[in-house]
Amino acid sequence: MDNPDAELAQAGPFDRADRNAVYRAIFTRRDVRGQFRPDPVPDDVLSRVLTAAHHAPSVGFMQPWSFIVLRGAEARARVHAVFAKANAEAAAMFPAGADSQYRALKLEGIREAPVNLCITCDPDRAGPVVLGRTHDKAMDAYSTVCAVQNLWLAARAEGLGVGWVSIFNRDELREALGIPAHVIPVAYLCLGWTSGVYRKPELELKGWRKRLPLGDVVRFEMWAGEERENPLLEQLRRDAQAVEAGDFVG
Numbered sequence: 001m002d003n004p005d006a007e008l009a010q011a012g013p014f015d016r017a018d019r020n021a022v023y024r025a026i027f028t029r030r031d032v033r034g035q036f037r038p039d040p041v042p043d044d045v046l047s048r049v050l051t052a053a054h055h056a057p058s059v060g061f062m063q064p065w066s067f068i069v070l071r072g073a074e075a076r077a078r079v080h081a082v083f084a085k086a087n088a089e090a091a092a093m094f095p096a097g098a099d100s101q102y103r104a105l106k107l108e109g110i111r112e113a114p115v116n117l118c119i120t121c122d123p124d125r126a127g128p129v130v131l132g133r134t135h136d137k138a139m140d141a142y143s144t145v146c147a148v149q150n151l152w153l154a155a156r157a158e159g160l161g162v163g164w165v166s167i168f169n170r171d172e173l174r175e176a177l178g179i180p181a182h183v184i185p186v187a188y189l190c191l192g193w194t195s196g197v198y199r200k201p202e203l204e205l206k207g208w209r210k211r212l213p214l215g216d217v218v219r220f221e222m223w224a225g226e227e228r229e230n231p232l233l234e235q236l237r238r239d240a241q242a243v244e245a246g247d248f249v250g
């Protein structure tokens with residue numbers, strides 16, 4: 001293009017209703033594991049959420065992702081076997097007490113969800129030297145995660161549940177799906193309509209972990225910055241309360 005500046009557009013705030021729709025998708029998005037309904041996901045819906053994923057940011061615009069769509073029971077059963085083995089190994093890693101709590105959690109919906117997606121990252125997609133990835137090779141995987149989050153939020157807006165399953169031996173998952181050795185399976189997602197979605201993270205409701213106060217994870221100027229009270233921290237507390245009360249307004 002001769003003059004890219006001719007393509008500049010205004011990017012002001014959305015009007016309030018649209019803004020709140022975005023926040024609503026963010027605050028009501030959940031990881032879904034046990035509430036999948038078997039009815040199929042129409043192609044137009046699946047296409048929209050994949051299109052949202054494909055519009056994620058990526059380092060050097062390399063778009064390192066690919067999306068393997070699994071709808072057949074046989075492929076999903078193969079992946080479930082890979083999960084089951086890793087999940088048994090995972091349970092044994094937790095100390096006594098936590099291991100039984102872990103075993104009681106449902107951590108995937110691979111066979112129940114009518115669609116599974118494996119989202120991969122190909123580090124070679126844009127050649128060996130990638131703008132922006134020159135000093136930190138993980139940036140391509142981070143880009144792929146941005147695509148996952150786009151899809152997850154778009155799915156929430158569509159009313160489609162999504163659950164991320166990460167308990168796999170990576171090489172065994174590669175083998176189950178015929179993924180080349182240099183390609184990284186970044187995310188394995190279960191998708192489908194749901195019978196209901198928890199209002200809070202399921203792991204919180206089941207006593208595994210709580211959401212941290214946002215003020216505890218915001219630091220100022222340096223990692224060990226001293227500032228513990230300021231107007232932003234007060235605002236963060238008010239916003240946390242508003243989210244909790246369900247009346248956060250953008």
Ligand SMILES: Cc1cc2nc3c(=O)[nH]c(=O)nc-3n(C[C@H](O)[C@H](O)[C@H](O)COP(=O)(O)O)c2cc1C
Pocket residue numbers: 029030031032033106107108164165166167200201202203204
């Ligand atoms: C990278 C990543 C991997 C995850 N892997 C799993 C998983 O293997 N099994 C599972 O049940 N949930 C998994 N989750 C979902 C998280 O447990 C969930 O996001 C978290 O508990 C907060 O709940 P929410 O997503 O409903 O807000 C994963 C989430 C992310 C971002």
